[in-house]
Amino acid sequence: MTCWPKCNVCVLEARIVPACRADDIKLTSSLRGTTTEQQQQQQNHRILERPDHPCLLVRVETEFGNDITVGGEVVQDAFIDDGSLGPSHKVLCELVDDDVDKAGGQYFVPIMGIDESQLDNIKSGETTLAAEGAVFLDGALQIPADAQIEYGTIDDNDGRRLRQKRRRSLSTTGTKRVLVIRVNAADTSTSATISELSNNIFGTYGDTVTMKSQYNQCSYGKLQIEPFVGRTETGVYVNGVIDVNIGNTMNGSDRTDIESAVVVAAKNKLGNLRDDYDHVMLCLPSGSSSNRWIAYAYVNSWLSVYNDRWCQKLSTQVHELAHNFGLAHSGSGGISYGDKSGMMGYSYNEDDSPKQCFNPAKSYELGWYSDKVVEWDPLSQGTWVGTIVGVSDYGNKQIANSKVVVRIDRGGNDLYLGYNREKGMNSGVKANGDQVTIVEEDEGYSKSNFIAGLNPGKRKTFSNFRNSGRTLFVDYISTDSSRNEAKVAIYFDDCVYPGCCEGSLCETAPPPPTSAPTARPTARPVSAPTRAPVPAPTRAPVPAPISIANKDIKDSPIVDPILYEMVPNPKRQRAEYVEIYNPGSTKINLSDYQICFGKGTKTTTCDQLTNNFYLGSGEYYVLCRDQVFMEENNMLPAGRICHQDAGNNFMIRHRNQRVFLQRDNSPVDTVEITNANRNREKAYVRKGGCNTADTENSNDCWQWREPAMATIYGDDDQTLSEAGVEYDIQSLPPFDFGSNETYTIGDTAGDEIFWDDVDP
DSSP states (O other): OEEETTTTEEEETTEEESOSOGGGSOOOGGGTTSOHHHHHHHHHHOBOOOOSSOEEEEEEEEEEOOEEEETTEEEEOTTOSOSTTOOSEEEEEEOOTHHHHHTTSOSEEOEESSOGGGGTTOOTTTEEEEETTOEEETTEEEOOTTOOEEEEEHHHHHTSTTOOOOOOOOOSSEEEEEEEEEEEOSSOBOSSOHHHHHHHHHOTTSOSSSHHHHHHHHTTTSEEEEEOEEEOTTSOEEESEEEEEOSOOOTTOOHHHHHHHHHHHHHHHHSOHHHHOSEEEEEEOSOGGGGOEEEEEETTSSEEEEEGGGGGOHHHHHHHHHHHTTOOOEEETTBTTOOTTSTTSOEESOSSOOOOOOOHHHHHHHTTTGGGEEEEOHHHHOOEEEEEEOGGGTTOTTSOSEESEEEEOOSSSEEEEEEOOOSGGGTTOSSOTTSEEEEEEOSSSOOEEEEEEEOTTEEEEETTGGGSSOOEEEEEEEEOTTSOEEEEEEEETTSOTTTOOOSGGGGTOOOOOSSOSSOOOOOOSSOOOSOOSSOOOSOOOSOOTTOOOGGGSOOOOOOSOEEEEEESOOSSGGGOEEEEEOOSSSOEEGGGEEEEEEETTEEEEEEEOOSSOEEOTTOEEEEESOHHHHHHTTOSOTTOOEEOOTTSOOOOOOSSOEEEEEETTEEEEEEEOOSOGGGTTOEEEEOTTOOSOOSSSGGGGEEEEOOOOOOOBOTTTOOBOOTTOOSOOOOOOOEEEETTEEEOOOSSGGGOOOOOOOOO
16 A cells, blocks of 8 residues: 555545545646536546656756846846746656557656755756656655655666657757747637747748857857647648647636646647757747746756747746856856856847847857867966967868867866857847956756956965865956957966966967067157167057157167056046056066055155066057946957956046156155046146156156047947947946045946047
């Protein structure tokens, strides 16, 4: 005799002994259409079916939420619910062969009578479950109390009599035939027509940005999504999308009940859904589960389900199908969907955007770039230095010896590095564009966690790496003029690259940079002296305000850089910056220099320029307050990069003061800022021909000039335009600037005020 403690149901020789109250056992679909007396009689004597095979454990990931706005984008917050809508993930049993019919035509059924914690470590789509005495009851697999439960894998069961059916491989390569089911319920239908769904998902009628195109481009053709076209086993012709009718009403219904009804109706109309198609997408009408859900998918499996309009949204389509391929979510800052740098974060209410692929951890899992992956253990292998390219340049044969993903072994929860280059199929990335991104992810089915997005000249530290007592640095050294390549170094604090390099790679590692990461700007509109000490760069990204070319600075034996330009009194103080120039013929290690402020000959505050940067001959170095703020708001012109000081402390604290450039605590150049109050918004610029550093009378070489660029807000969305951007705009904390004026930073983008266009 086998018993279920929930309602004291017992089975003796496969028949129910009526030890359970009538209202504790709901009628199954087999009882519909009978009289009440017949139902009661059948309920007390119905046969309970036992499964013939182990079931396959499959995790379901559900995205809940109402429309919210994140960074100006309408997205969905996956965890906006308070638990009343159900868990964001759960584990179901996938049935095979005749067990599907025993369960009323369902492929996936809930598991009752087992502690959910026992399913935490299963491998979705791989782990099997067999329970002694289990039966199908009310659309679920009921496991009796104290039943012996056996876990296995598909491989374990292939050779056994249980005949677990191995499905078609769900690898991330090859051609996948997809069936899309549009649903007509009793009271409403899916909003999009068959033609609209076909166009949105497959591009049948000319849509160029679709689930099909995005997977094809991100995988470089290694994964092809195609609509199922042809006749089903029941003789019905399908051209990718087909209507299925159900008798249920959507309003007030539960989404899982609607899914069950659609699966039964589709199976009756089309045949075996699991075995005849690689993936099936159910597009349900709106109205179920209070409409507070977006979509859900079965992990490492074949089925995904969408709430009406979300079946048309690119990010949702790619996201849910990626669950089918075995990917978990991409989180950031404690938000499970918070990583906006790839497709496993938020869903967006947009048909043809965002055009983006996946973060480095997910790219590693998908395996599309396996020939350009580095597996690195810094403790045993030492320093790593190399070039990382974005997925958009994976197929670029003109870039040699580049990598797409660097995986740093941490003995679990490993680090993954990638270059989130913003172009091509990744041109619409929502966050961290053109940054070296670092994420962490554990083995198996695991959510990744975003750690950092680095700009050139910035690095991320990892203290006590793997309990070694050493601090690991990930250093984004520089990028090339086209921004297609990111030079990255991985090293420890006791062997800082480029001054030190350890390990076998150092025998062939590239030397330290010999020039700044980008070409310097073109000529400033001032008089030109004789000739330049070095040839001008081959490419000037944009015309720059008040810039003087190499020919405007005379030859000089000096070996130190010089102060070159600054904006001490912009309308908004976050626009402060200081620019430094190397007029000599050799590169300069800027880590030896400090920027200082003071009065007279005395300095009051000093900040180290950088921990590791070489300024090439004829190159510029722009020191600004908040590099991330500036780049995230698209304030840099093409090819220009700003930097922060080593301690991120830089600010011009007073409008009228002396600025010092020091080496080893001794001034090598200085200038007194005067009349800043009368020159608001203007740049203080070194005159052409004044190439010699002067610690006493340098003001004779400086003049106030108008900036010649514009950075404006659009009227509609207050997004920064990219045209004519030149000045390095930065953020700063609130403080008093004197002159009876106090400036306080607010929370809105309207805090930034920018210059209008000014003719040079």
